[in-house]
Amino acid sequence: MAAINVESLKVLSEKYPKPSYRFGYGTAGFRMKAELLDSVVFRSGIVAALRSKKLDGKVIGCMITASHNPAADNGIKLVDPLGEMLESSWEAHCTAIANAESNEEIIDYIHTMVNNLKIDLTKPANVVIGRDTRPSGKGLVEAFIDGLKVLDATYTDHGILTTPQLHYITRCLNTAGTPEAYGEPTAEGYYKKLAAAFKVLVEGKNKLSPLILDCANGVGAPKFKEFLPYLGDALSCKIVNDDIDNPVNLNLNAGADYVKVQQRAPVGLKTAPNERYASFDGDADRLVYYYQDDDGTFRLLDGDKIAGLAAMFIIDIVKAAGIDSISVGVVQTAYANGASTQYLRNTLNVPVSCVPTGVKYLHHEATKYDVGVYFEANGHGTVLFSPTALKTIYSTEGSTPAQAVAVRSLRALSEVINQAVGDAFSDLLLVEAILTQRQWTPKVWDQAYTDLPNRLVKVVVKDRSIFKTVDAERKLVEPAGLQDAIDAIVLKFRDGRSFVRPSGTEDVVRVYAEAATRPETDELAFRIGGLVFDYNSCGSGTRPREFI
Numbered sequence: 001m002a003a004i005n006v007e008s009l010k011v012l013s014e015k016y017p018k019p020s021y022r023f024g025y026g027t028a029g030f031r032m033k034a035e036l037l038d039s040v041v042f043r044s045g046i047v048a049a050l051r052s053k054k055l056d057g058k059v060i061g062c063m064i065t066a067s068h069n070p071a072a073d074n075g076i077k078l079v080d081p082l083g084e085m086l087e088s089s090w091e092a093h094c095t096a097i098a099n100a101e102s103n104e105e106i107i108d109y110i111h112t113m114v115n116n117l118k119i120d121l122t123k124p125a126n127v128v129i130g131r132d133t134r135p136s137g138k139g140l141v142e143a144f145i146d147g148l149k150v151l152d153a154t155y156t157d158h159g160i161l162t163t164p165q166l167h168y169i170t171r172c173l174n175t176a177g178t179p180e181a182y183g184e185p186t187a188e189g190y191y192k193k194l195a196a197a198f199k200v201l202v203e204g205k206n207k208l209s210p211l212i213l214d215c216a217n218g219v220g221a222p223k224f225k226e227f228l229p230y231l232g233d234a235l236s237c238k239i240v241n242d243d244i245d246n247p248v249n250l251n252l253n254a255g256a257d258y259v260k261v262q263q264r265a266p267v268g269l270k271t272a273p274n275e276r277y278a279s280f281d282g283d284a285d286r287l288v289y290y291y292q293d294d295d296g297t298f299r300l301l302d303g304d305k306i307a308g309l310a311a312m313f314i315i316d317i318v319k320a321a322g323i324d325s326i327s328v329g330v331v332q333t334a335y336a337n338g339a340s341t342q343y344l345r346n347t348l349n350v351p352v353s354c355v356p357t358g359v360k361y362l363h364h365e366a367t368k369y370d371v372g373v374y375f376e377a378n379g380h381g382t383v384l385f386s387p388t389a390l391k392t393i394y395s396t397e398g399s400t401p402a403q404a405v406a407v408r409s410l411r412a413l414s415e416v417i418n419q420a421v422g423d424a425f426s427d428l429l430l431v432e433a434i435l436t437q438r439q440w441t442p443k444v445w446d447q448a449y450t451d452l453p454n455r456l457v458k459v460v461v462k463d464r465s466i467f468k469t470v471d472a473e474r475k476l477v478e479p480a481g482l483q484d485a486i487d488a489i490v491l492k493f494r495d496g497r498s499f500v501r502p503s504g505t506e507d508v509v510r511v512y513a514e515a516a517t518r519p520e521t522d523e524l525a526f527r528i529g530g531l532v533f534d535y536n537s538c539g540s541g542t543r544p545r546e547f548i
């Protein structure tokens with residue numbers, strides 16, 4: 001077994017001293033103020049190399065991004081070979097190495113991993129790297145590469161990419177030359193693949209009016225501009241919020257997270273009735289749509305609405321293709337609007353599963369269906385085609401011309417939708433293709449069901465780790481008695497639903513509430529917020545004034 005180059009580790013590690021901070025690899029990797037990240041990112045380079053060696057030299061991905069967070073933040077996420085999130089048992093290794101207090105501790109931990117996980121250090125290690133537009137990204141990539149050097153890993157640095165592009169490239173590299181080959185492992189390969197599939201889907205249909213696309217002043221802007229020439233006149237799109245030269249503008253009053261949470265259009269975007277708008281988040285893995293109604297009301301078409309549209313369309317097209325062996329299922333989290341779940345179950349008659357927050361749970365559950373549609377309400381999601389479904393789609397030609405057209409569309413759908421991870425570019429093309437095929441305005445799409453009013457409230461608590469949930473985070477088991485108190489309040493509200501869970505990415509507890517009307521929803525949310533804040537004196541700081 002090759003030894004670890006202890007001398008090189010020591011020299012390189014000195015460049016990245018650990019601040020006194022307790023790091024945790026959470027739902028979205030490590031994410032925090034960029035100036036705290038050097039040591040974490042350096043050490044993540046070591047873990048990435050170990051992961052690759054453990055998997056016989058398969059390529060591991062590294063994305064430097066803090067998604068929808070402000071420009072001063074950054075983060076790192078490691079990506080497994082098929083473009084999935086890092087296997088969860090390795091999150092603990094990332095956390096442990098990030099928190100080692102000395103070089104000796106780092107070395108000890110590497111040895112423990114090598115022994116316990118039977119990692120053969122003589123195996124090669126290969127890593128591929130991408131980053132978003134944050135100014136801190138470049139330096140962090142250098143720190144990461146120094147981490148890779150400790151174990152002599154080979155790497156390719158792709159510079160600026162969207163998060164889903166990095167996932168795509170990782171999957172392409174690891175499937176090359178196999179029957180599951182996913183595509184050319186470059187941004188160009190990605191554009192060509194998606195554009196070709198999209199063109200099949202909209203062929204011969206009347207073009208829609210131009211889409212107005214808010215890129216959150218993030219990486220989506222330069223990358224979608226790069227993409228547009230490949231789409232040619234198949235998509236007409238006007239890009240706004242594309243200022244990446246002034247980092248302070250990143251995600252500022254714009255982007256998918258702002259639009260979803262504030263339930264309003266980005267600041268400065270003047271909306272006109274029945275135009276179609278969409279927003280990416282800062283690393284282009286989330287997408288929401290919206291429009292303004294005739295009476296001037298802002299209408300949001302979020303991840304739940306996208307999931308409903310996709311499921312409806314796929315069910316129809318599978319039927320039109322004369323295939324009866326492919327079933328569609330949808331995966332949501334507790335944050336899905338109750339009206340969307342009803343629509344999926346009662347109108348579309350599809351099975352719906354509810355899983356804990358975090359894409360890794362949704363993705364995993366979606367693989368259980370022939371075609372698994374998964375979306376978080378915030379607009380992160382995709383549609384997975386199982387190997388059996390793909391085999392069926394590619395071995396059928398359809399026995400009538402209409403069936404043949406549907407089969408062709410179905411194949412193109414499986415190509416346009418990113419199978420590695422939720423992808424705002426790919427989801428945008430999916431939505432645009434469906435709206436084009438149907439010749440639907442956003443208003444027609446919106447008519448599938450009416451969202452229940454909902455509200456998300458944060459409660460700052462002294463210790464969020466005392467909040468323990470079960471039943472896909474919909475019920476609290478600790479602190480004891482709190483769930484009964486919540487239930488007693490919810491009962492008093494028409495169509496009331498509320499749940500409380502600790503955030504996996506912020507130091508807060510989240511309260512979600514929905515009810516029949518906006519005033520009732522707000523009252524429910526603020527009552528539960530107040531209840532949590534007061535319960536056993538859980539709350540920290542000043543009690544928010546709106547809490548009841």
Ligand SMILES: CC(=O)N[C@H]1[C@@H](OP(=O)(O)O)O[C@H](CO)[C@@H](O)[C@@H]1O
Nearest residue numbers: 027028358359376378503504505506
């Ligand atoms: C209510 C909500 O939107 N939660 C988000 C947020 O998780 P929390 O664990 O709620 O902080 O960040 C996650 C990572 O980006 C995302 O997957 C999730 O949907």
Ligand SMILES: [Mg+2]
Nearest residue numbers: 067281283285
């Ligand atoms: Mg994101």
